Amino acid sequence: MLRRSVVVAAVAVALALGLSACASAAAQPKESASIPAGITGVGVEMFQRPWTSIGTECGSTLGPAGFSWVLTSPPQEHITGTQWWTSYQPVSYTVDSKLGTEQQFADMVKACRAAGVKVIADAVINHMTAQGAGTGFAGTAFTKYAYPGLYGPKDFHHCTLTPDGSIQDYTSRAQVQTCELVGLADLDTASAHVRTTIAGYLTHLLGLGVAGFRIDAAKHMAAEDVAAIVAMLPKGTPVISEVIRGAEEPIQPEEYTRIGQVFEFAYARELGPQLTAGVLMDPARADHVPSASAVVFVDNHDTERGDAAVTYRDGPLDLMADALMLADDYGTPVVYSGYAFSDPDAGPPQDASGHVTGWECAGATGPKASYADGEGVCAEAWKSIAGMIEWRDAAGAAERRPGVSKGAAYGFERTGRAVIAANPGSSPATLAVPTTLPAGTYCDVIADGPSMDGCAGGATVRVSDGAATFDLDAGQTAAIHLGATG
Incomplete structure (x- = not known):
C-alpha cells in the first residue's frame, strides 16, 4: 500500500506522491533458499467492483477470456465515506462493506470458481483506522485503538520515535514497521493475540472459498510477523506481499519471498518510462526478485494515483504495456481494471445507501480515447487482452x-x-x-x-x-x- 489518504488534503497529497523516493533500485538482500508455491496464470485486479459485479464478470468475461484469478478489494467492514481509501481503513472483520454482504461475497466466489477463476482477496492486516472514533459501514462503533471483540489499546504499536507517531523516515526499519502509516492505528503483529485474530479472519475468508491473499502494506510488518500469521493458515495458501522496493531502504521484497510471492514494483518502473520515452529495449532486471516469486503489473490502484508512468489515460500505450507484460517470460502478470477519476481520492459511483453500484462492460472491446469520471475502464473485457492470454498460453515455457x-x-x-x-x-x-x-x-x-x-x-x-x-x-x-x- 502507498501512503493512504485519511481525512485531510495533506494526506491526499501524500497519497498522490506515493513513495516516489523509493523509485530507484537497491542492492538485493540474500535470496531465500526456497520459493513457496504461488498463484499462477494471468490475474486481473478489479478495483472497487461490487461482489455481484465480479461474480457476473467471472462467468461472462473472465473465464471465457482465460483469466486464472481475480484480485478483489478488501472484504471487511470499513469506515464510511465516498473515497476509495475508506476500504483500507478497517473497523471490524465482518464481511459487510460498500461492496456487498458476506452472502454476496460467498456467491461471487462460488460463481468465479464455477467459471474456473480463483479469488484472491486483498487483506488489510497491518492496521485499523486513522479516525478518532466513529461507526463503521455495518454499524460497528469504534475508537482509534478500541474495536469491540477484536482489539484494545494494548494490541497496537504506540510509536515514540517521531513527534506524532507516524512514519517520517523510510530508511528507519523501526519507524516503517512500528510507527503509523499516515496516522493509521498500527497493529502489533508480534502479539500472539493479534496474530491469532488476523489468522482467524483470513481462515474465515478461506472458508468462503477464497484461494489466497494480497497482503496489503506487508512492508510495514516484520517479515517474521507475516510468516507467523501465514503459518496459521492451511499449508500452501498463496499470498502475495505488497513490499514496495525503495532505494537505500533497509526493507526489501527479498525478505518476504520465503513467505510467498511479492509484487515487483521495479518491473513497472522499468517498462513504463521506456514506453513514454518511445524507446523499448530488453529488460535489465538486476534489481528484480526471481521470476517465480514475482507478481508483475503495469499499474495498480495505488500507482495510478502516484508514480505510474502508464495508466488508462494513455490509451494505446496502456494496451501496449499490458501486451508486453503478458508476452514476457518473467513473473505472474496481473492486469489492472479500475475506473476513471479526476480527483485521486474519488471512489466509484455509490447509491444513497453508500453501496458501490458497479458498471457494465458489455460492448467494451478496447481502450477509449477518454472516460467520464466514474466510468469503468473494463480492461478485462478488451479483446486484445484475451488475445494476449491466448498468446501467452501458446508461448508456454518457451x-x-x-x-x-x-x-x-x-x-x-x-x-x-x-x-x-x-x-x-x-x-x-x-x-x-x-x-x-x-x-x-x-x-x-x-x-x-x-x-x-x-x-x-x-x-x-x-x-x-x-x-x-x-x-x-x-x-x-x-x-x-x-x-x-x-
Missing part, C-alpha cells in the same frame, strides 16, 4: 529471445512459439523480427482477439525467410503465435 528494434519499433520471440512487436513512436514503422516460426500467414491476436479458428478479423502478419514482418502504425502493437494461422 524462452524469451533477445529483442530487436528499428527506430521506435521493438519486438521479440518466445522461441518457436510466438512473436510480438510494438511501436510506441509517433510515426509508422516496419519491423522484421527474427523467428523460428514456420513460414506462413498468422493472425494478429491484438487486433482481432483470440483466433484459434483462423483470422476472423483479417489482421495478419507474414512469416518468411526466418522473420516476421510487422507493419505498425504509431502506437500499434501486434502479436502472432503458432496456433493462430490464416
Whole structure:
C-alpha cells in the first residue's frame, strides 16, 4: 500500500506522491533458499467492483477470456465515506462493506470458481483506522485503538520515535514497521493475540472459498510477523506481499519471498518510462526478485494515483504495456481494471445507501480515447487482452529471445512459439523480427482477439525467410503465435 489518504488534503497529497523516493533500485538482500508455491496464470485486479459485479464478470468475461484469478478489494467492514481509501481503513472483520454482504461475497466466489477463476482477496492486516472514533459501514462503533471483540489499546504499536507517531523516515526499519502509516492505528503483529485474530479472519475468508491473499502494506510488518500469521493458515495458501522496493531502504521484497510471492514494483518502473520515452529495449532486471516469486503489473490502484508512468489515460500505450507484460517470460502478470477519476481520492459511483453500484462492460472491446469520471475502464473485457492470454498460453515455457528494434519499433520471440512487436513512436514503422516460426500467414491476436479458428478479423502478419514482418502504425502493437494461422 502507498501512503493512504485519511481525512485531510495533506494526506491526499501524500497519497498522490506515493513513495516516489523509493523509485530507484537497491542492492538485493540474500535470496531465500526456497520459493513457496504461488498463484499462477494471468490475474486481473478489479478495483472497487461490487461482489455481484465480479461474480457476473467471472462467468461472462473472465473465464471465457482465460483469466486464472481475480484480485478483489478488501472484504471487511470499513469506515464510511465516498473515497476509495475508506476500504483500507478497517473497523471490524465482518464481511459487510460498500461492496456487498458476506452472502454476496460467498456467491461471487462460488460463481468465479464455477467459471474456473480463483479469488484472491486483498487483506488489510497491518492496521485499523486513522479516525478518532466513529461507526463503521455495518454499524460497528469504534475508537482509534478500541474495536469491540477484536482489539484494545494494548494490541497496537504506540510509536515514540517521531513527534506524532507516524512514519517520517523510510530508511528507519523501526519507524516503517512500528510507527503509523499516515496516522493509521498500527497493529502489533508480534502479539500472539493479534496474530491469532488476523489468522482467524483470513481462515474465515478461506472458508468462503477464497484461494489466497494480497497482503496489503506487508512492508510495514516484520517479515517474521507475516510468516507467523501465514503459518496459521492451511499449508500452501498463496499470498502475495505488497513490499514496495525503495532505494537505500533497509526493507526489501527479498525478505518476504520465503513467505510467498511479492509484487515487483521495479518491473513497472522499468517498462513504463521506456514506453513514454518511445524507446523499448530488453529488460535489465538486476534489481528484480526471481521470476517465480514475482507478481508483475503495469499499474495498480495505488500507482495510478502516484508514480505510474502508464495508466488508462494513455490509451494505446496502456494496451501496449499490458501486451508486453503478458508476452514476457518473467513473473505472474496481473492486469489492472479500475475506473476513471479526476480527483485521486474519488471512489466509484455509490447509491444513497453508500453501496458501490458497479458498471457494465458489455460492448467494451478496447481502450477509449477518454472516460467520464466514474466510468469503468473494463480492461478485462478488451479483446486484445484475451488475445494476449491466448498468446501467452501458446508461448508456454518457451524462452524469451533477445529483442530487436528499428527506430521506435521493438519486438521479440518466445522461441518457436510466438512473436510480438510494438511501436510506441509517433510515426509508422516496419519491423522484421527474427523467428523460428514456420513460414506462413498468422493472425494478429491484438487486433482481432483470440483466433484459434483462423483470422476472423483479417489482421495478419507474414512469416518468411526466418522473420516476421510487422507493419505498425504509431502506437500499434501486434502479436502472432503458432496456433493462430490464416
